[in-house]
Amino acid sequence: MAETDEPEKKRRRVVELTEKMVVDGGNGSTCEWDGRWNHIKKFLERSGPFTHPDFEPSTESLQLMLETCKILVIGAGGLGCELLKDLALSGFRNLHVVDMDTIDISNLNRQFLFRSKDVGRPKADVAADFINSRIPGCRAVPHFKKIQDFDETFYRQFHIIVCGLDSIVARRWLNGVVLSLLVYEDGVLDPRSIIPVIDGGTEGFKGNARVILPGMTACIDCTLELYPPQINFPMCTIASMPRLPEHCVEFVRVLLWPKEKPFGDDVILDGDDPAHIQWVYQKSLERAAEFNITGVTYRLTQGVVKRIIPAVASTNAVIAAACATEVFKIATSAYTPLNNYMVFNDVDGLYTYTFEAERKENCSACSQIPLDLHFSSSSKLQEVLDYLTESASLQMKSPAVTATVEGKNKTLYLQSVASIEQRTRPNLSKTLKELGLTDGQELAVADVTTPQTMLFRLYFTS
Amino acid sequence: IMAATKASKEQKYDRQLRLWGDHGQEALENAHICLINATATGTEILKNLVLPGIGAFTIVDGHTVTGEDVGNKAHAATELLQELNSDVSGNFVEESPDKLLDNDPEFFHRFTIVIGVQLPESTCLRLGSVLWSASVPFLLCKTYGLVGYMRLVVQEHTVIESHPDNALEDLRLDQPFAEFQNHVKSYDLDSMDKKDHSHTPWIIIVAKYLEKWFSEHNCRLPKNYKEKEAFRQFIREGILKNENGVPEDEENFEEAIKNVNTALNLTKIPSTVEDLFNSEQCNSITSQSPSFWVMLRAVKEFVHNEGNGSLPVRGTIPDMIADSQKFINLQNVYREKALQDAAAVSKHVECLLQSVGKVCKNASFLRVVRCRSLAEEYSVDSVNKDEITSCMDNPDSEMVFYLMLRAVDRFYQQHSRYPGVYNYQVEEDISKLKLSVNSLLQEYILGVNFCHYVLGSAAQEAIKIISHQFVPFNNTFIYNAMSQTSATLQL
Numbered sequence: 001m002a003e004t005d006e007p008e009k010k011r012r013r014v015v016e017l018t019e020k021m022v023v024d025g026g027n028g029s030t031c032e033w034d035g036r037w038n039h040i041k042k043f044l045e046r047s048g049p050f051t052h053p054d055f056e057p058s059t060e061s062l063q064l065m066l067e068t069c070k071i072l073v074i075g076a077g078g079l080g081c082e083l084l085k086d087l088a089l090s091g092f093r094n095l096h097v098v099d100m101d102t103i104d105i106s107n108l109n110r111q112f113l114f115r116s117k118d119v120g121r122p123k124a125d126v127a128a129d130f131i132n133s134r135i136p137g138c139r140a141v142p143h144f145k146k147i148q149d150f151d152e153t154f155y156r157q158f159h160i161i162v163c164g165l166d167s168i169v170a171r172r173w174l175n176g177v178v179l180s181l182l183v184y185e186d187g188v189l190d191p192r193s194i195i196p197v198i199d200g201g202t203e204g205f206k207g208n209a210r211v212i213l214p215g216m217t218a219c220i221d222c223t224l225e226l227y228p229p230q231i232n233f234p235m236c237t238i239a240s241m242p243r244l245p246e247h248c249v250e251f252v253r254v255l256l257w258p259k260e261k262p263f264g265d266d267v268i269l270d271g272d273d274p275a276h277i278q279w280v281y282q283k284s285l286e287r288a289a290e291f292n293i294t295g296v297t298y299r300l301t302q303g304v305v306k307r308i309i310p311a312v313a314s315t316n317a318v319i320a321a322a323c324a325t326e327v328f329k330i331a332t333s334a335y336t337p338l339n340n341y342m343v344f345n346d347v348d349g350l351y352t353y354t355f356e357a358e359r360k361e362n363c364s365a366c367s368q369i370p371l372d373l374h375f376s377s378s379s380k381l382q383e384v385l386d387y388l389t390e391s392a393s394l395q396m397k398s399p400a401v402t403a404t405v406e407g408k409n410k411t412l413y414l415q416s417v418a419s420i421e422q423r424t425r426p427n428l429s430k431t432l433k434e435l436g437l438t439d440g441q442e443l444a445v446a447d448v449t450t451p452q453t454m455l456f457r458l459y460f461t462s
Numbered sequence: 463i464m465a466a467t468k469a470s471k472e473q474k475y476d477r478q479l480r481l482w483g484d485h486g487q488e489a490l491e492n493a494h495i496c497l498i499n500a501t502a503t504g505t506e507i508l509k510n511l512v513l514p515g516i517g518a519f520t521i522v523d524g525h526t527v528t529g530e531d532v533g534n535k536a537h538a539a540t541e542l543l544q545e546l547n548s549d550v551s552g553n554f555v556e557e558s559p560d561k562l563l564d565n566d567p568e569f570f571h572r573f574t575i576v577i578g579v580q581l582p583e584s585t586c587l588r589l590g591s592v593l594w595s596a597s598v599p600f601l602l603c604k605t606y607g608l609v610g611y612m613r614l615v616v617q618e619h620t621v622i623e624s625h626p627d628n629a630l631e632d633l634r635l636d637q638p639f640a641e642f643q644n645h646v647k648s649y650d651l652d653s654m655d656k657k658d659h660s661h662t663p664w665i666i667i668v669a670k671y672l673e674k675w676f677s678e679h680n681c682r683l684p685k686n687y688k689e690k691e692a693f694r695q696f697i698r699e700g701i702l703k704n705e706n707g708v709p710e711d712e713e714n715f716e717e718a719i720k721n722v723n724t725a726l727n728l729t730k731i732p733s734t735v736e737d738l739f740n741s742e743q744c745n746s747i748t749s750q751s752p753s754f755w756v757m758l759r760a761v762k763e764f765v766h767n768e769g770n771g772s773l774p775v776r777g778t779i780p781d782m783i784a785d786s787q788k789f790i791n792l793q794n795v796y797r798e799k800a801l802q803d804a805a806a807v808s809k810h811v812e813c814l815l816q817s818v819g820k821v822c823k824n825a826s827f828l829r830v831v832r833c834r835s836l837a838e839e840y841s842v843d844s845v846n847k848d849e850i851t852s853c854m855d856n857p858d859s860e861m862v863f864y865l866m867l868r869a870v871d872r873f874y875q876q877h878s879r880y881p882g883v884y885n886y887q888v889e890e891d892i893s894k895l896k897l898s899v900n901s902l903l904q905e906y907i908l909g910v911n912f913c914h915y916v917l918g919s920a921a922q923e924a925i926k927i928i929s930h931q932f933v934p935f936n937n938t939f940i941y942n943a944m945s946q947t948s949a950t951l952q953l
Contacts (some may be wrong), residue, residue, distance in 0.1 A: 089502075106476045109513055112546055116470075204481055205922070205932070209946070241661070243789040244781055291786040303480065310480035313513040314925070317506070317918030325608070325915070325943045335608070338946040346922050347627055349935035352948040 069331045070094040072158040074147060074174065076123040077101070078311055079164025079200050081113045082320030084127055087162075088135045090328050095131070095140040096158070098147055099124040104272065110313040147174055148451070152181055155195070160330055162198040162323050166309075168220075168227050169397060171199060172365070172449040175212070175220035179366050180452055182215045189215045196330050196337075200323040204310045207319035210341040210357065211326050214366065217340050218357040221365035225392050226357075245295040248287040249304040252280045256287075271306035280305060318344060364394055370455065373443065376462045377433040381412060385428070388445065396447040403443050405436040412443075432458070471515075471549065478514055486929040487515065491549070493574040493928045494518045498559050498589075499525070500539040503605050503917055504579035510921030512543050516928070518551045519543070520573070524558030559585055567592045575599045575927050577920065583840075583871040590615055590836035599927045600836075603920050606870065608943035609863045610916025613953075614833050614923060614934055618743075620754040621829040622820055623931040629827065632776035635668055635725050636683055639775070645795045646670060651700065656710070659702055661785040663792050664718035668725050671697050671718075683726055690726065694719045714783040729772055731765070732826050739765075741830075757821045758828065760810035764803065774803035774822035833937035839953045846953045853951070860940040860949035869895055916941050 071092050073083050076099035087095060101123050103114045113130040114123070124142035131140045143150075147170060155161070155177050165171050174197070183193035197212040199220070212219055237243070238250045257269050262279050270276050281301040288296045302308065322342060329335045341357040344350075362369050375384060381401070388399045400414040412435060413424045427435060437443075439460040444453045472479070479487055493516050497504050500523045508519055521540055537554055544552040555562070559581070562569050570576055576593055578586065578600065586602060593600040599616040634642065646669045649662065675684065675693060684693040697718050701709045731739075738744060739762045743755045764774060777800025779793055804822040821828070838844045853861035873881050873895055881891035919939065926934045938951040 105470065105473045108474045109476075109478050109515070112509065112513055116474075241785050243784065243786055243793075292790050293786070299476070299480070302476075308477070308480065311477040312481060312922070312925075313510045314918045314922035317510050317921070318915050319918075321915040321918060322943075322946060325946070335944050342946045345627075346919060346932075347625060348933040349950055350919055350923075350939050350948065352941075352946075354945070354947050 067093070069160070070096070070158050071327060071331075072155070072161045073097045073164070074161065075099055075164035075166070076111075076113070076127040076142075077107065077164060077166065078110050078313075078316040079202060079320050079323070080123070081111045081127060082316050083162055083164055083200075083324055084113070084131050084140060086320055086324035087327060088131050088138045088140070090324060092327070092331070093138050095128075095138065096143065097124050097128055097140055098143040098145055098150075099127070100144065100146040110311060110316055112313070152177055156181055158195060160196050160198065160327050162200070162327055164200055164320065164323075166201075169448050171220050172224075173451055175214075175365055176449075176451040178212075178214045179219065198323045198326045198330075200319045202311065202315045202319050204312070205315055205347045206343070206345045207315050208341065208343045209319050209322040209326070209338070211330075211338045212340070218359045219363065219366040221393075222360040222363045223341075223357050224395055242287065242291055242293060245284070245288060245293055245297075245300055246304050248284045248291075248293060248296055249280065249301050251287050252283040253305055256283055269305065271302065277302050277305060315344075315346070318346075360393070362393075364454065365450065370457055373456045373458045374461050375432060375458065377437075377439075377460045378431045378462075380429055380431055381435060382428040384432070384443075385413065388447075396445070396449055398447065400446045401443055402446075403437060403441060410436075432460075475515060482925075482929050482931050486931050489929045490515055490925065491517045494520070494572060495924065495928075496520050496522060496570065496573040496576040497579070498522045498576065498581060499579040501579055503603060504577070505539045505543065506917040507577060507579070507603065507920045507924075508539075508543055509546060510918055511924060512547045512550050512552075514925065515547060515549050518553070520553040520555060522555045522557060522559055522562065524556065524561065559589060563588050563592065568596075570598060571596045573598055575601060575924050577601045577603065577924060579603050580605075582874050583868075584875065587836055587840060594835050594837075601920060601924055601927075603916060604867060605916060606867060609867070610919075610939075610941035610943070611864070611867055612916055612920055612923065612935070612939040613836075613839075614831075614927075614937050615836055616831070616833050616927065616934075617835070619831045619833075619927060619930075619934060620752065621831065621926075621930055621933055622754065622824050624824070624827045624829045624933050625931060626827050630724060630727060631778075631780055632729070632826070633665060633725060633779070634729055634772075634775065635665070635672060636728050637772070638669060639799055641795055641799055642669070645792065646673075656702060658785075658788075660710070660712045660714060661783065661788060662714055663782050663784040663788055664714050664721055665725075665779065665782070665792060666788075667697065667700070667715060667718040668722065671700065683728075684722075690722055693726075694722050697722070717782055731771075731773055735773070735826065735828055738828060738830060754830075757807070757811055760807045761821060761825055763810045764807045768806040769803070773825040774807060775799045776823055776826070777801070778823075829933050831934050831936050834953065849951060849953060853949075858945075858947075860942055860947065861951065863940050863942060864938065864951065864953070915943060 069092055071087060071094065073080055073087070073095060074097075076084070076097050080097065080099060084095060084097060099122070102120055103111070103118050103123055103126060105116065105119055107114060107123075108116060111123070113127045118126045122142070122144035124144045128140040128142035131138055161174070161178065163171065163174065165174075178195050178197055181193055181195060183190040194214055194216065197214065198209070199212060200209045201207060211217065233247060233250055238247055238254060242248050242251060253269060257280070261267065263276065269280070277298070281296070281298050284296045284301055288294070322338075322344075326338050329337050338354065339356050342352060342354045344352050359366070361367060362371075364371055373384065373387070375387075384401070385399060388394055388396045398415040400416065401412040403410055403412055411420060411424055412427050414420045437458060439458070441458045443456045443458055445456060446453045475487060482490075495508070495511060495516055495518070497508050497519060498521075500521045504521075508521075512519065537556075540552045540554045544550060559578070563585075570589070570592060576589070576598055578589065579602075581589070581602065590600055594615065594617060597617060599614070599619065602611075602613040602615070604611040638646070646666055649666055649670065651659065651662065651667070651670055654662070671693070672683075675696065676682070684690045697715060701712050701715045703709050738758055743751065744759050744762060747756055747759050761774065765771060775796065777797045779796055782789070784792075800822065807822055834844075834846075839846070850861060850865070853859040870881060873891075877894070881887070881895050916939070919941070923934050926932045935950050936952060938953045939948065940951065941948045
């Protein structure tokens with residue numbers, strides 16, 4: 001509400017403001033200069049018909065946000081760079097950024113915090129340096145790490161988490177962490193344990209932004225069906241019936257490379273090594289010539305090997321802006337947050353669609369309903385694993401299953417450690433009965449898609 | 463050094479080259495963009511154009527630095543932007559657009575596109591008129607609080623490569639061309655061994671069964687659900703059975719059955735393309751006609767002659783279960799037909815052979831965007847009253863922001879400042895603003911009972927204009943960051 005000043009008060013106020021307004025450069029000693037936060041102050045000091053019902057405008061809101069709000073930005077790539085810029089310019093000062101990658105030349109068309117001299121350096125470090133040096137007062141802290149390198153004590157310190165990740169597995173993992181931080185007292189969720197997660201994703205000219213309030217709104221796993229499954233070509237096509245140039249490249253990647261080991265016995269194909277890609281390209285051309293297939297190019301080869309997703313600056317700018325707006329809204333309680341999922345597409349004109357993604361009643365991540373497995377006692381363990389990986393609502397990657405059998409904890413199957421994989425492989429073709437499992441028994445399943453072991457109850461159908 | 467620069471550019475731009483190709487990139491690198499007003503909004507848009515590698519930009523700005531915009535102004539802006547991408551050259555003109563319009567309006571004719579940010583109404587209209595006559599596309603952007611606004615002003619913008627999502631295939635199964643029919647004849651499903659039978663492309667299978675169906679149904683395609691279901695069953699009966707009469711696992715037949723619905727779609731010319739054929743530009747080709755219209759006319763001639771009422775064949779088929787040889791042979795039948803059709807179109811056009819190929823391949827997806835001029839939008843006689851009133855029936859419509867922004871512009875015209883810049887002005891300005899809204903509404907006799915996001919979008923729309931790929935919006939886009947909703951309006 002505006003002041004209802006009398007003429008003299010008004011005149012003095014005008015002088016005061018005018019003095020504050022005169023600038024050419026800033027106040028060198030503090031990194032504040034008058035007028036710097038005017039744009040943002042206007043939001044917070046005026047209420048209007050669109051502001052949040054609980055919102056009380058005040059200059060204190062701005063100070064609070066600047067000083068105390070701690071934001072975690074996950075990813076310093078296409079979205080991450082834009083997010084850091086948007087958040088820092090909005091006034092957030094306590095930013096942490098996590099990214100496990102180093103800078104590649106193909107990042108430079110959109111990850112604008114990096115220059116060609118930075119190629120090879122950790123993204124998180126360079127991004128934080130750039131932000132801190134260009135935006136006075138900002139204290140961005142970099143972490144050149146995987147998100148899985150931290151446990152819940154790290155994540156608990158943040159008021160809001162905003163993600164610019166490029167993998168669904170990573171999103172699900174983070175989703176699991178914030179869910180594990182929730183505190184329930186007598187079955188009632190303590191709102192102070194909620195850390196809002198704002199998740200953005202882009203691909204070419206498409207993108208989406210969503211707000212997740214763990215325990216309250218739909219989580220990542222609630223909407224797993226929204227993510228299209230990854231395309232993998234059938235093996236028989238690759239091995240004996242190629243039709244597309246992509247089939248030829250996959251043949252070389254999956255079958256020829258392990259056979260010919262062109263760069264040494266233990267050398268794995270590295271999509272970022274031009275020499276490796278050149279070899280794959282040449283061999284793919286030979287393969288294609290055998291079958292009269294046209295269209296194999298170096299660019300296509302690299303695209304298939306690295307599973308490249310096209311990307312431009314503009315889509316990342318749009319989605320990051322949407323996400324940063326939500327961070328601002330939630331941090332200041334100034335406006336009602338997005339409820340809760342927005343999709344964007346600018347292939348034909350500009351299209352946005354906003355909807356409320358619903359919580360899934362039996363969500364494997366957030367519903368707290370124990371999960372049941374129903375199999376016949378004569379089913380093989382492999383069938384159970386197939387269900388865990390193929391079910392649309394679980395979509396696990398390489399589940400490891402343990403169970404208590406005859407009082408002892410037994411690993412039934414684990415893929416990630418070679419020696420254990422070899423030892424437990426015969427179990428896959430044994431029946432559940434043969435493995436000593438009983439009706440109503442608990443199975444513990446670990447997987448990259450979740451930070452905590454998931455418990456299932458096994459029921460025999462026959 | 464040339465080769466090294468080219469190679470490193472290919473690497474740097476790799477992710478975007480996969481979207482608009484080398485020719486799209488070339489169009490960008492030949493572009494010279496003008497940005498008017500180096501505000502935070504303007505420089506953010508320009509950043510998203512410099513990063514993908516436009517050839518050059520020129521910032522026009524007559525304002526001096528104020529506290530709110532430190533770090534985003536004029537000269538400093540040009541330097542910062544250039545530093546983002548050394549391939550781009552930047553210039554700066556310290557002059558207001560109004561002065562330039564007074565002294566040298568032809569200054570603006572050199573640009574590929576002009577982007578104006580937070581321009582007052584009078585400047586917009588003056589500049590709009592100059593650019594309209596010079597056929598220079600004009601993109602207006604405004605951000606106001608949590609509302610973003612964009613307006614595209616271009617008389618005619620042609621798009622050959624619109625890159626549609628989920629386009630239907632062009633298989634011509636309802637009217638098979640001679641070469642395809644001959645190819646189908648080379649198959650005898652009844653005498654094939656199991657391996658060949660299971661690896662015959664589904665297109666061939668549908669074609670074969672259609673032939674049989676035609677002979678039993680008086681040359682009529684399956685029309686309704688009942689007939690299509692019968693046709694599917696017909697195909698299903700063709701699946702090989704083992705010695706016990708149990709059907710074998712023939713994925714190609716399953717594919718055929720699954721694709722019956724779309725495969726039987728009638729080949730027809732989309733209405734968007736028919737409208738283009740009927741437009742004046744297509745029918746009065748002169749030596750001044752842009753190549754788009756020349757080629758479109760050639761396609762129209764093809765349709766009425768060699769094409770027998772249909773567009774040139776696109777020439778691509780989707781992947782499907784088949785052995786390599788059968789698939790490649792079938793693919794080649796379509797490819798060769800497409801080349802043949804393109805050659806026929808070429809005969810209707812003397813030159814431009816490269817582009818003709820693209821026009822034929824994209825014939826179903828050609829688009830032209832025509833925006834109303836600003837003069838038409840703002841004039842009392844031609845304002846789009848219907849669009850405004852029908853939107854205002856819905857209380858959540860973004861149209862209210864459009865009216866507000868116009869009212870804000872009107873306010874500026876009257877008071878030479880924007881409303882509510884200082885806190886003490888707010889209350890008084892609210893009533894003044896209401897008057898502006900009312901005056902605006904009264905003037906149009908409407909009787910109606912009143913960002914960063916837009917900036918990324920603005921850059922991409924500019925790229926669409928420059929590259930002539932993908933379809934730009936027409937003609938007003940409003941984004942509401944409060945609700946994260948948006949609307950495209952034609953005003």
